[in-house]
Amino acid sequence: MTLTNLPPSLIPTLSGEYYTDPAVFAQEQERVFEAMWFCVARGSDLAKPGAFRTFQVGRESVLVTRARDGSVRAFFNVCRHRGARLCTEESGEVKRAFQCPYHAWTYGLDGRLVAAPNLTSMPDVDRTAYGLAGVHVREWLGYVWVCLADEPPSFEEEVQGAVVERLGDVESIERYGVGGLSVGRRITYDVRANWKLIVENFMECYHCATIHPELTEVLPEFADGYAAQYYVGHGAEFGEEVRGFTVDGSEGLDRIPGVAEEQDRRYYAITVKPQVFVNLVPDHVIFHRMYPMAADRTVVECDWLYLPHVVESGKDVSRSVELFDRVNRQDFEACERTQPGMSSRLYAGGGVLVPSEHHIGEFHTWLQNKLDVGPAR
Secondary structure (H helix, E strand, C coil): CCCCCCCCCEEEECCCHHHCHHHHHHHHHHHHCCCCCCCEEEHHHHHCCCCEEEEEEEEEECCCCCCCCCEEEEEECCCCCCEECCCCCCCEECCEEEECCCCEEEEEECCCCEEECCCHHCCCCCCCCCCCCCCCEECCCCEEEECCCCCCCCHHHHHHHHHHHHHCCCCCEEEHHHHCCEEEEEEEEEECHHHHHHHHHHHHCCCHHHHHHHHHHHHHHHCCCCCCCCCCCCCCCCCCCCCCCCCCCCCCCCCCCCCCHHHHHHHEEEEEEECEEEEEECCCEEEEEEEECCCEEEEEEEEEEHHHHHHHCCCCHHHHHHHHHHHHHHHHHHHHHHHHHHHHHHHCCEEEEHHHHHHHHHHHHHHHHHHCCCCCC
16 A cells, blocks of 8 residues: 655655564565675684684584685575584584584584584584585675575676665775775664665655754765765765865874775765665775664664774774764664654555655665565556
């Protein structure tokens, strides 16, 4: 159900149930999060063989680790014996293998079954066939991406294609050398709102003049309500008196050498559906990963990335971190204010979008196609 008979200037949104109904969220888990490439970790989080992290991807727990050959591996975090969760910690390190705490079935860093009580008396048990079930893995921009689908979609088309759609080419983001940057700060936010509200908020700047005073001081054009993703290749320009992408407009840190002259003093924002936001400025990159946990809860992990020597030398990054940390908190508070309204009878037919939010309407159509319901327009 959506609103009808709207004036030409307005576009209908999704109805409220899309943000509150556990059945809709279950569909999204299956047809979006478990079917697409999903970004889980910074490669540096897995610094050496045996380092691991676990993540919720759709309905599944996924174990990501670094093998002895230096490659990153990902597996369903499920013991092949009786289905116990293999790793119960969010992160950690093992020396040589993962051992199930239930019956001690033990798996190498490559997922192969290496030991189990009385296994030698069962010579017909194939160590590979009964090893951990693997998950497709790619590394790009220094991050680990996984896909739970049996036949994953094209990474080049789905992930890198989102960058091309926004910037015009992949080279524009590769100039920032994101894979070679270091994490200067990481902040994790637990947001009491549906993941789509966060995506929608990130995609538009109609709200910027209202809730982002610090951001519009640095990027004055945002006060007019047009987002950085409004058209291909556009980057919002710093204000004339602004010296850096910092909370007070003061000087930033060392500029990333590969950034082109036309990218200097500009801010670019990219959405990689379904759960990644990338923000590019001349001296650092801000990389968000969303983990949808429930219809009304989303965990967001945000990294501030700088040139390695900036981090290693202990330079003060607090002013650049503070700017977007404030933006994040302002945005997430807005999403949390919106979430209760999704359950209101008033929103049963949805709300409306103004012309500058047209790309949110395109996001809604994309989602409905993923859920096989088709746009109700």
